[in-house]
Amino acid sequence: MILLDGKKIASQIKEEIAGRVGEIVKSEGKTPHLAAVIVGSDGASETYVAHKVKACKEVGFNSSLFRLEEQVTEDLLLGKIDEINNNNDIDGVIVQLPLPSHISEDKVIERISVRKDVDGFHPVNVGRMLIGQPAYISATPYGILQLLERYNIETSGKHCVIIGRSNIVGKPVAALMARKGYPGDCTVTLCHSRTRNLEDICRQADILVAALGSAGFVNADMVKEGAVVIDVGITRVQSNETKSGWKLLGDVGFQEVAPKCSYITPVPGGVGPMTIVSLLANTLRASLGEIYGRQRTGQ
Numbered sequence: 001m002i003l004l005d006g007k008k009i010a011s012q013i014k015e016e017i018a019g020r021v022g023e024i025v026k027s028e029g030k031t032p033h034l035a036a037v038i039v040g041s042d043g044a045s046e047t048y049v050a051h052k053v054k055a056c057k058e059v060g061f062n063s064s065l066f067r068l069e070e071q072v073t074e075d076l077l078l079g080k081i082d083e084i085n086n087n088n089d090i091d092g093v094i095v096q097l098p099l100p101s102h103i104s105e106d107k108v109i110e111r112i113s114v115r116k117d118v119d120g121f122h123p124v125n126v127g128r129m130l131i132g133q134p135a136y137i138s139a140t141p142y143g144i145l146q147l148l149e150r151y152n153i154e155t156s157g158k159h160c161v162i163i164g165r166s167n168i169v170g171k172p173v174a175a176l177m178a179r180k181g182y183p184g185d186c187t188v189t190l191c192h193s194r195t196r197n198l199e200d201i202c203r204q205a206d207i208l209v210a211a212l213g214s215a216g217f218v219n220a221d222m223v224k225e226g227a228v229v230i231d232v233g234i235t236r237v238q239s240n241e242t243k244s245g246w247k248l249l250g251d252v253g254f255q256e257v258a259p260k261c262s263y264i265t266p267v268p269g270g271v272g273p274m275t276i277v278s279l280l281a282n283t284l285r286a287s288l289g290e291i292y293g294r295q296r297t298g299q
Contacts, residue, residue, distance in 0.1 A: 001258050001259060001261050001262065001263070001264060002151070002262065002263045002264075003263075003264065003265075003266060004147050004151060004230070004263050004264060004265040004266075004270055005266075005269065005270075006143070006147060006265060006266075006269055006270040006271055006272060006273040006274045007269045009146065009147060009150050009273075009274065009277075010273035010274055010276065011273075012150075013146070013277045013281065014055070014058055014059050014277055014280070017059045017277075017280055017281065017284055018058070018059040018060050020284060021059055021060040021061065021284070022060065024287070024288070025060070030287070031060065031061065031062045032060075032061045032062070032091050032092075032283055032284055032286075032287035033061065033062040033063070033064070033089055033090045033091050033092075033283075033287070034052070034056050034061055034062075034063050034064075034090075034091065034092045034093070034094070034118065034279075034280075034283045035063070035064040035065075035066065035084050035087075035090045035092070035093045035094075036049050036052060036063070036064070036065050036066070036093070036095075036096060037066045037068065037077070037081070037084070037093065037094070037095045037096065038065065038066070038067055038068070038096045039068045039069075039070060039077065039095075039096070039099055039100060039103070040068075040069070040070030040100060041070070042098075045096045045097075045098075048096060049065065051276055052094070052276060052279060053065060055276050055277065055279075055280055056280070056283075059280055061280065061283065062089075064090065066080060066084075068080065070100050071100075072103075074102065074103045074104065074107065074108075077095075077099075077103060077108060078108065078111050081093070081095070081108065081111045081112055082111070084116070085111075085112070085113040085116060090116065091116065091118075091283055091286040091287040092116050092117075092118035092279075092282065092283040092286045092287075093112055093113075093116045093117075093118070094118060094119045094279070095108050095109070095112065095119075109121045109122055109123075110122060110123065114292065115286065115289075115291070115292040115293075116286060117136055118136055118139075118279060118282035118283045118286055119136070119138060119139065119279070119282075120136040120137050120138035120139065120141075120142070120172075121138060121167075121168070122136075125137075126167075126172070129172065129175065129176070130175050132179055132180070134290070134291045135291065136282045136285070136286070136291065137172065137176070137278075137282075138168055138169075138172055139275045139276070139278040139279045139282065140168065140169050140211075140232060140271060140274075140275045140278070141169060141172040141173045141176055142274075142278035142281070142282070143273075143274025143275045143277065143278040144173060144209065144230055144232070144271060144274070145176060145183050146274055146277075146278065147230070147265070147271070147274055148183040148207075148228075149182070149183055151263060153183070153207075153228055153263060155182060155183045155184060155185060155186050155207065156182065156184075156185040156186075157185065157186075157187070158186050158187070158206035158207055159186065159187050159188075159189070159204055159205055159206045159207070160174075160177045160178075160187070160188045160189070160205065160206065160207040160208075160209065161189045161191060161201055161202055161204065161205035161207070161208050161209070162174050162177075162188065162189070162190050162191065162209040162211065163191045163192075163198070163202070163208075163209065163210050163211060163212050163217075163218070163251070164191075164192065164209075164210070164211035164212040164213070165190055165191075165192040166211065169211040169232055170192075170209075170211050171190070173209055173211070174188045174190045177207070186207065189201055189204075189205075198222075199221065199222050202218070202222040202223065203221075203222060203223070203224050204224070205223075205224065205227055206226075206227060206228065207227070207228045207229075207230070208222075208223060208227055208228070208229045209230045209232065210229070210230070210231050210232060210233055210250070210251035210252050211232035211233065211251065212233065212251055213233050213235065213251065214233065214235070214251055215233065215235040215237060215250070215251065216249060216250075216251070216252070216253045217233075217251050218231075218251055218252040218253060218257060219253050219256060219257065220253070220256040220257050220259075220260055223257050223260050223261065224260070225260050226260075226261070226262045227260065227261055227262065228261065228262055228263045228264070229252055229257060229261050229263070229264040229265070230264075230265050230270075230271065231250035231251055231252040231254070231264070231265045231266075231267050231270060231271065232250075232251065232271050233249075233250045233251030233252070233267065234248055234249075234250060234267055234268065234272060235248070235249050235250075235251075236248055237249055248267055248268050249267060250265075250266075250267030250270075252264070252267075254266065254267065
């Protein structure tokens with residue numbers, strides 16, 4: 001069994017990005033710039049945003065954090081997004097989800113400029129990704145692809161089973177693993193809460209991606225010998241084993257599943273670090289205009 005060390009690979013990619021940033025600053029005098037918008041004071045969202053801001057600093061990016069109160073109106077939030085869209089100094093923008101119930105996430109996502117949508121959630125980027133055109137790929141799926149590629153895991157002709165059909169992970173991973181090229185060329189089965197005979201389907205997987213948000217859901221009986229297992233889940237549970245009184249668990253029962261695997265991601269330290277570094281990679285691409293060209297005022 002080989003551990004897919006997301007922390008190690010993310011560190012390598014950060015070094016590569018930092019080197020590229022140094023070249024850009026020297027040749028163009030411009031530093032890539034990521035803006036984050038957070039509404040309210042949700043603890044998990046605060047932690048995620050703090051990690052992203054820290055990661056920006058590590059690779060030499062500029063970052064801006066815009067905090068809005070939980071009671072902010074939808075119109076005011078959309079206005080803030082317009083302001084960021086029109087700021088030529090900012091290359092990428094993320095709005096931390098979830099948002100308060102009185103604000104439409106769809107409206108917010110669609111308001112972000114396609115060329116600054118480094119989260120890869122805008123329908124245009126999703127559509128372009130689906131048909132194989134250049135696009136910003138949402139960070140977690142992008143990170144999964146990077147792990148597979150950096151560990152030289154064969155995907156062509158393999159059966160990839162994905163548990164979970166979210167717009168952020170399950171659906172895009174299914175599309176990406178089925179696409180022509182590497183990583184890709186898989187036969188893909190996308191499973192969800194209504195899937196019958198789920199255990200039997202999972203046992204057929206050469207590559208199993210668990211992204212349903214249920215701690216320890218995948219057990220050893222659901223995994224065939226030699227499978228590659230990607231655990232996207234992360235659930236915070238109480239524990240007497242740690243000083244903090246909490247620990248993080250994935251969707252896979254690691255201790256019982258790992259001995260059967262050829263490769264497996266740990267939680268934490270697997271997909272999580274790759275998600276953040278993939279956001280940085282998208283921001284770098286945005287700053288270079290690799291997909292939509294350089295930004296002009298109002299775009």
